[in-house]
Amino acid sequence: MASLAIDVVYENGVFRPVQPISLPEGSRARVYADAPSITSTPGVCGGRACIDGTRITVWGLVSYHRLGLDEQAILAAVPSLTPEQLSAALRYAEKNVEEIDRDIAENEDGE
Numbered sequence: 001m002a003s004l005a006i007d008v009v010y011e012n013g014v015f016r017p018v019q020p021i022s023l024p025e026g027s028r029a030r031v032y033a034d035a036p037s038i039t040s041t042p043g044v045c046g047g048r049a050c051i052d053g054t055r056i057t058v059w060g061l062v063s064y065h066r067l068g069l070d071e072q073a074i075l076a077a078v079p080s081l082t083p084e085q086l087s088a089a090l091r092y093a094e095k096n097v098e099e100i101d102r103d104i105a106e107n108e109d110g111e
Contacts, residue, residue: 038092048103049092051085058089058096059103065090066104 006029007018015029037052044050049058056078064074075081093100 038088049089049096049099051081051089054080054085056081056085056089057103058092059100059107061086061089062093062100063104063107 006021008015009018010016038049038058039052040047040049045055045057050056051058061074061078061081064077069077071083071086074086075083
């Protein structure tokens with residue numbers, strides 16, 4: 001199923017699209033509210049993408065995932081990480097594949 005970003009507003013207990021949109025009957029959506037942000041700060045972890053306010057790199061979490069660890073195992077390996085932060089990191093990685101692949105390769109090369 002293809003992903004589609006829709007801006008919504010929450011009013012009186014209901015999410016309502018900001019702009020009219022036509023979707024098939026029975027369509028489902030996942031809403032990410034107040035999602036943890038991913039930041040890249042010069043001087044912090046080599047300027048690589050991290051969970052905001054931490055030194056937990058996106059590439060490190062993706063490396064765990066590629067090694068076959070599921071979300072529960074990653075959360076156990078990084079006790080300070082929340083499920084919401086992990087989800088935000090994996091969504092960021094899906095949208096920035098080349099950046100994360102480069103970060104992983106540079107780490108493997110010891111750069």
